Amino acid sequence: xxxxxxxxxxxxxxxxxxxxxxxxxxxxxxxxxxxxxxxxxxxxxxxxxxxxxxxxxxxxxxxxxxxxxxxxxxxxxxxxxxxxxxxxxxxxxxxxxxxxxxxxxxxxxxxxxxxxxxxxxxxxxxxxxxxxxxxxxxxxxxxxxxxxxxxxxxxxxxxxxxxxxxxxxxxxxxxxxxxxxxxxxxxxxxxxxxxxxxxxxxxxxxxxxxxxxxxxxxxxxxxxxxxxxxxxxxxxxxxxxxxxxxxxxxxxxxxxxxxxxxxxxxxxxxxxxxxxxxxxxxxxxxxxxxxxxxxxxxxxxxxxxxxxxxxxxxxxxxxxxxxxxxxxxxxxxxxxxxxxxxxxxxxxxxxxxxxxxxxxxxxxxxxxxxxxxxxxxxxxxxxxxxxxxxxxxxxxxxxxxxxxxxxxxxxxxxxxxxxxxxxxxxxxxxxxxxxxxxxxxxxxxxxxxxxxxxxxxxxxxxxxxx
Amino acid sequence: xxxxxxxxxxxxxxxxxxxxxxxxxxxxxxxxxxxxxxxxxxxxxxxxxxxxxxxxxxxxxxxxxxxxxxxxxxxxxxxxxxxxxxxxxxxxxxxxxxxxxxxxxxxxxxxxxxxxxxxxxxxxxxxxxxxxxxxxxxxxxxxxxxxxxxxxxxxxxxxxxxxxxxxxxxxxxxxxxxxxxxxxxxxxxxxxxxxxxxxxxxxxxxxxxxxxxxxxxxxxxxxxxxxxxxxxxxxxxxxxxxxxxxxxxxxxxxxxxxxxxxxxxxxxxxxxxxxxxxxxxxxxxxxxxxxxxxxxxxxxxxxxxxxxxxxxxxxxxxxxxxxxxxxxxxxxxxxxxxxxxxxxxxxxxxxxxxxxxxxxxxxxxxxxxxxxxxxxxxxxxxxxxxxxxxxxxxxxxxxxxxxxxxxxxxxxxxxxxxxxxxxxxxxxxxxxxxxxxxxxxxx
Numbered sequence: 076x077x078x079x080x081x082x083x084x085x086x087x088x089x090x091x092x093x094x095x096x097x098x099x100x101x102x103x104x105x106x107x108x109x110x111x112x113x114x115x116x117x118x119x120x121x122x123x124x125x126x127x128x129x130x131x132x133x134x135x136x137x138x139x140x141x142x143x144x145x146x147x148x149x150x151x152x153x154x155x156x157x158x159x160x161x162x163x164x165x166x167x168x169x170x171x172x173x174x175x176x177x178x179x180x181x182x183x184x185x186x187x188x189x190x191x192x193x194x195x196x197x198x199x200x201x202x203x204x205x206x207x208x209x210x211x212x213x214x215x216x217x218x219x220x221x222x223x224x225x226x227x228x229x230x231x232x233x234x235x236x237x238x239x240x241x242x243x244x245x246x247x248x249x250x251x252x253x254x255x256x257x258x259x260x261x262x263x264x265x266x267x268x269x270x271x272x273x274x275x276x277x278x279x280x281x282x283x284x285x286x287x288x289x290x291x292x293x294x295x296x297x298x299x300x301x302x303x304x305x306x307x308x309x310x311x312x313x314x315x316x317x318x319x320x321x322x323x324x325x326x327x328x329x330x331x332x333x334x335x336x337x338x339x340x341x342x343x344x345x346x347x348x349x350x351x352x353x354x355x356x357x358x359x360x361x362x363x364x365x366x367x368x369x370x371x372x373x374x375x376x377x378x379x380x381x382x383x384x385x386x387x388x389x390x391x392x393x394x395x396x397x398x399x400x401x402x403x404x405x406x407x408x409x410x411x412x413x414x415x416x417x418x419x420x421x422x423x424x425x426x427x428x429x430x431x432x433x434x435x436x437x438x439x440x441x442x443x444x445x446x447x448x449x450x451x452x453x454x455x456x457x458x459x460x461x462x463x464x465x466x467x468x469x470x471x472x473x474x475x476x477x478x479x480x481x482x483x484x485x486x487x488x489x490x491x492x493x494x495x496x497x498x499x500x501x502x503x504x505x506x507x508x509x510x511x512x513x514x515x516x517x518x519x520x521x522x523x524x525x526x527x528x529x530x531x532x533x534x535x536x537x538x539x540x541x
Numbered sequence: 542x543x544x545x546x547x548x549x550x551x552x553x554x555x556x557x558x559x560x561x562x563x564x565x566x567x568x569x570x571x572x573x574x575x576x577x578x579x580x581x582x583x584x585x586x587x588x589x590x591x592x593x594x595x596x597x598x599x600x601x602x603x604x605x606x607x608x609x610x611x612x613x614x615x616x617x618x619x620x621x622x623x624x625x626x627x628x629x630x631x632x633x634x635x636x637x638x639x640x641x642x643x644x645x646x647x648x649x650x651x652x653x654x655x656x657x658x659x660x661x662x663x664x665x666x667x668x669x670x671x672x673x674x675x676x677x678x679x680x681x682x683x684x685x686x687x688x689x690x691x692x693x694x695x696x697x698x699x700x701x702x703x704x705x706x707x708x709x710x711x712x713x714x715x716x717x718x719x720x721x722x723x724x725x726x727x728x729x730x731x732x733x734x735x736x737x738x739x740x741x742x743x744x745x746x747x748x749x750x751x752x753x754x755x756x757x758x759x760x761x762x763x764x765x766x767x768x769x770x771x772x773x774x775x776x777x778x779x780x781x782x783x784x785x786x787x788x789x790x791x792x793x794x795x796x797x798x799x800x801x802x803x804x805x806x807x808x809x810x811x812x813x814x815x816x817x818x819x820x821x822x823x824x825x826x827x828x829x830x831x832x833x834x835x836x837x838x839x840x841x842x843x844x845x846x847x848x849x850x851x852x853x854x855x856x857x858x859x860x861x862x863x864x865x866x867x868x869x870x871x872x873x874x875x876x877x878x879x880x881x882x883x884x885x886x887x888x889x890x891x892x893x894x895x896x897x898x899x900x901x902x903x904x905x906x907x908x909x910x911x912x913x914x915x916x917x918x919x920x921x922x923x924x925x926x927x928x929x930x931x932x933x934x935x936x937x938x939x940x941x942x943x944x945x946x947x948x949x950x951x952x953x954x955x956x957x958x959x960x961x962x963x964x965x966x967x968x969x970x971x972x973x974x975x976x977x978x979x980x981x982x983x984x
Contacts, residue, residue, distance in 0.1 A: 290639060290640055291635050291639060291640060292635030292636045292639040292640075293635060295639050378642070378644070379644050380641070380642035380643065380644055380687070383643070383686070383687045384639060384640075384687065387687065387688070406644065409644050409685065410685070
């Protein structure tokens with residue numbers, strides 16, 4: 076109850092307060108598309124960017140943020156995270172370096188916000204968390220179990236998770252969260268890192284499903300079973316549509332007064348035709364959407380060999396335009412030629428650099444290999460804990476050192492990450508009509524001496540260097 | 542929607558790659574065909590994955606990739622008649638084909654050491670009560686590819702449990718074989734009469750008894766029965782089964798005491814997988830011949846038994862004593878030679894005979910036109926420890942080159958090709974006089 080109350084306190088912060096302008100005067104603006112503007116202005120109106128350029132007229136009454144000696148980049152986008160859901164939603168073991176906030180969580184999975192958190196949530200810290208208070212109603216009990224294929228990370232979203240605030244402090248303004256583990260592990264949610272009511276935070280909740288694959292007979296068969304069933308449903312649907320068309324044509328040709336057209340099947344939905352019909356299971360529903368290309372699939376693959384086995388399976392469904400985005404294993408350089416053939420879209424962790432083979436000390440940048448192969452890549456921090464997010468720019472710099480272009484590096488952290496999640500119409504670059512999410516840095520984004528000075532989400536300063 | 546995003550929609554589909562026939566010509570090597578003698582300084586032409594032509598002074602087709610191999614020795618890739626941990630793990634109820642991994646260190650080392658096919662045995666079901674182990678597969682070591690990696694799965698049935706059955710179980714098992722044989726005979730009779738149009742009216746095909754598929758497969762010879770048998774008493778158990786059902790094609794694994802009466806094995810067409818270095822100590826309390834001998838291979842040969850040779854550790858062992866695993870498979874054949882075996886049979890024991898035992902003798906194991914191009918180029922006598930694999934070719938593709946690979950590139954990097962290993966004047970030092978162990982008495 077208390078938490079619910081606190082949330083309602085947040086609501087005014089999200090309400091549109093009339094035409095409110097924020098102008099960020101910047102020494103240098105990295106738009107995110109590759110373009111760089113010197114001595115420009117980012118003008119934000121009611122949270123949305125209206126103009127970016129050198130000759131922007133700043134309206135009267137606009138809040139001006141002076142960053143004329145600074146560098147502005149789009150708010151960072153993490154496409155792949157497990158953090159930010161109620162405990163139980165993610166059946167994953169805590170990762171290394173991830174320990175202390177798991178320890179802090181009570182048995183219900185509640186984590187206290189950071190004491191120095193600048194957001195309005197700090198009000199909550201006045202009282203200690205009361206363990207007897209039940210979860211607000213939007214938290215499903217336990218979560219995660221049972222229906223995995225169709226579970227939605229949105230339903231498990233925990234706006235009170237301390238980690239959202241941490242993400243802001245690392246320059247991340249958008250994050251994609253997957254709900255669980257398993258072959259078909261549910262629908263991801265893409266949220267702003269500004270804690271608030273779930274609907275307010277959420278950019279997209281049903282655009283991406285996650286799969287996770289390690290090769291085994293069982294896993295391969297499970298994909299084939301789900302996809303075959305989905306294929307059958309899609310075929311049936313097509314047949315039903317054709318039948319409907321035929322029926323309509325027949326109806327047109329005949330004089331309407333003698334024979335009214337046969338009752339057409341009900342509109343829409345894959346559950347047609349109405350006659351005794353098997354309903355798709357949740358997994359099959361997801362598979363139908365996957366085959367139709369209605370959702371993007373984030374497919375995490377355990378190792379290079381699993382990738383070969385995975386392709387062996389999905390090449391059987393080549394007639395479908397499936398939207399795959401690969402979360403690539405560390406050893407994917409072994410199949411670079413095949414990745415090139417397929418021109419994959421991928422998400423890789425920028426920090427991963429490793430030794431090529433025993434007895435050599437050749438370092439290989441996974442992203443550089445992908446760049447060479449003509450693939451597209453986005454980056455996610457090496458793990459879900461705060462230090463990895465904080466260090467992401469220096470990890471990116473390391474990648475540049477090993478051959479990734481600066482342009483691709485910045486895109487991998489912003490625009491490409493937004494694109495793979497299908498939210499690039501709202502975030503990922505500093506362009507008109509997109510959200511006013513940006514990061515003000517003291518200098519070059521990839522210089523080790525650069526400090527993070529301010530973070531804005533939808534025109535609001537959510538973090539400021541003290 | 543962004544243009545870029547739209548473009549992506551089109552990207553993921555694999556593009557059709559224009560396929561040109563790949564032709565490889567290995568020129569100037571001494572070609573050790575194993576089955577058809579040795580050709581000096583000959584040419585081997587490989588089209589796609591198969592050996593197209595072998596001969597002297599062959600014209601090299603246009604567009605062929607030429608491998609200069611003057612002074613090198615060309616052999617078929619080594620075949621391990623028993624192996625584990627190379628490219629596949631424990632099946633765990635699933636299919637081996639679904640878990641093969643062509644990237645493991647063991648896999649790469651095996652290829653670098655000239656092993657191109659293995660009989661993978663994960664040992665599952667081996668000791669079950671009267672059951673048949675199917676956790677095995679004949680694997681081809683195709684680095685980076687899985688589509689051609691499995692020759693057959695299962696490639697044999699493991700029936701080692703036979704020697705461990707108690708008399709009651711043994712009776713039951715024999716009864717099942719009897720039923721299986723009855724069915725096979727009835728079916729054969731039925732088919733014969735159907736061929737002659739002599740079937741009775743409404744006569745139906747004899748009903749296949751349930752639960753006997755494996756027994757039927759063994760009696761028909763569809764699979765070989767692999768049976769671990771070390772002592773002569775275990776071997777006698779197997780011979781007893783064969784006397785009742787002679788059509789079962791048995792491969793004895795281990796067979797350390799098979800030297801006692803190899804002709805008994807030869808008479809029943811039993812093949813063996815042996816390790817010449819596995820020499821159990823003689824038990825002096827027994828008043829019958831027993832124990833092992835380094836002359837096992839030689840004696841099997843003399844008795845007319847076909848056998849493959851495997852090392853003491855039939856896997857890639859990066860952690861232990863060198864020279865005891867599949868990285869040095871030819872050395873173990875060399876131990877057979879040390880015990881009196883001729884070199885030709887030693888070679889066969891790690892190539893064609895091993896391939897036959899793995900059920901792939903028609904595809905690999907010798908250099909013949911029409912066979913699969915799984916070949917190795919070595920720089921000398923393969924049984925000599927100084928000899929190293931220079932190139933490995935699997936399915937017509939060069940998959941290992943000593944100079945370019947991190948494995949063994951540092952070993953004698955500038956080795957000049959050594960002269961041909963004409964058995965009489967081999968380049969390496971002569972093997973030492975074999976030490977003769979206590980000769981066990983013949984029965």
